[in-house]
Amino acid sequence: MIAAMDISVTKAETSKLKDLDLENLPFGRFFSDHMLEADYENGEWKNIEIKPYQPLLLSPSLAALHYGQAIFEGIKAYKDRNGNPFIFRPYDNFHRFNISAERMQMPVVPEELFIEGMRQLIALDKNWIPSSADHSLYIRPFMFSSDEVIGVKPSDTYKFMIILSPTGPYYSAPMRIYVEEKYVRAAPGGVGYAKAAGNYGAAMLATAEAKKKGYDQVLWTDVTEHKYVQECGTMNVFFVIGNKAITPGLEQGTILGGVTRLSTITLLQEMGLTVEERDLSIDEVIEAYKAGTPIEVFGTGTAATISLIKELRYKDFVMEFDVDAWKTAPTVKKWITDIREGRREDKYNWMWKI
Ligand SMILES: *Cc1c(COP(=O)(O)O)cnc(C)c1O
Numbered sequence: 001m002i003a004a005m006d007i008s009v010t011k012a013e014t015s016k017l018k019d020l021d022l023e024n025l026p027f028g029r030f031f032s033d034h035m036l037e038a039d040y041e042n043g044e045w046k047n048i049e050i051k052p053y054q055p056l057l058l059s060p061s062l063a064a065l066h067y068g069q070a071i072f073e074g075i076k077a078y079k080d081r082n083g084n085p086f087i088f089r090p091y092d093n094f095h096r097f098n099i100s101a102e103r104m105q106m107p108v109v110p111e112e113l114f115i116e117g118m119r120q121l122i123a124l125d126k127n128w129i130p131s132s133a134d135h136s137l138y139i140r141p142f143m144f145s146s147d148e149v150i151g152v153k154p155s156d157t158y159k160f161m162i163i164l165s166p167t168g169p170y171y172s173a174p175m176r177i178y179v180e181e182k183y184v185r186a187a188p189g190g191v192g193y194a195k196a197a198g199n200y201g202a203a204m205l206a207t208a209e210a211k212k213k214g215y216d217q218v219l220w221t222d223v224t225e226h227k228y229v230q231e232c233g234t235m236n237v238f239f240v241i242g243n244k245a246i247t248p249g250l251e252q253g254t255i256l257g258g259v260t261r262l263s264t265i266t267l268l269q270e271m272g273l274t275v276e277e278r279d280l281s282i283d284e285v286i287e288a289y290k291a292g293t294p295i296e297v298f299g300t301g302t303a304a305t306i307s308l309i310k311e312l313r314y315k316d317f318v319m320e321f322d323v324d325a326w327k328t329a330p331t332v333k334k335w336i337t338d339i340r341e342g343r344r345e346d347k348y349n350w351m352w353k354i
Pocket of ligand 1: 074231257261301
């Protein structure tokens with residue numbers, strides 16, 4: 001049990017739940033009855049409140065809107081077969097949140113606020129966790145600078161919040177991917193390893209251009225040679241080539257260290273594959289493709305878990321994959337989903353009971 005910070009709780013008078021069909025919702029559009037809000041001021045966290053979900057009143061001079069000190073997390077809560085609520089690996093997200101905070105010159109959020117605040121909020125809104133297969137409660141913690149000053153400097157004040165959104169299956173059809181050579185997502189020394197809001201804004205033009213060309217997403221490559229793979233859109237990427245699984249390493253700071261990525265590495269090893277975290281050039285993939293080596297390519301992330309990639313285009317060379325014949329990626333997806341929903345033994349202690 002974590003020492004509770006002083007969290008004041010104001011309950012909503014009525015629940016919005018009765019007007020909703022929890023088992024049939026679009027992603028990220030509906031929010032639960034309550035939210036958590038806290039302020040950072042004079043070096044400490046205060047005004048920690050769980051209260052009815054409501055709009056914020058913000059000044060137009062709010063620093064975050066101008067200079068982008070804004071970070072977030074994405075986590076999911078599930079119910080097991082007995083209806084008990086669990087969160088998937090929340091401490092990994094908590095640690096990553098503070099890594100992002102440090103990179104963006106923002107204050108650290110203590111465990112008693114992030115974890116205990118999240119636990120209390122979900123305990124209060126536990127009826128919002130859907131129980132059908134592939135459904136979950138998406139948890140969105142975030143922090144932004146809140147000084148009302150448009151001078152460029154790290155803000156003195158910040159707001160930390162958590163909101164909850166019930167979601168259904170985030171089905172993603174096998175994707176056609178454009179290997180990006182013009183735009184970059186992340187460079188060594190940059191903010192690629194932080195879950196910073198601006199990383200998403202900066203990626204949208206490249207994605208839009210790929211869509212215009214008929215692709216679903218881009219595969220980001222390195223800043224110097226545009227041939228070492230980084231991430232697929234906002235997902236980490238894995239290439240299974242023969243009996244090896246390869247995913248880019250985290251040393252250069254250009255990859256967001258996903259919790260699904262980490263879980264996938266563990267499960268691939270459990271399946272007997274050798275996992276290599278290292279640089280992988282698109283030329284190496286093409287060579288294996290031309291040699292007829294079996295290849296599986298997929299993205300990993302909290303929203304969709306595993307997204308299969310059925311086509312990769314690099315310059316004029318197109319690689320097509322027979323995703324229906326794949327064994328590895330679908331197995332990883334099934335195992336993760338089964339662990340989250342209580343159908344497979346949680347031998348790595350990933351499920352955290354609320
Ligand atoms: C959030 C995110 C991921 C996936 O991380 P998970 O913890 O698995 O959800 C991968 N890449 C980027 C750029 C991200 O922002």
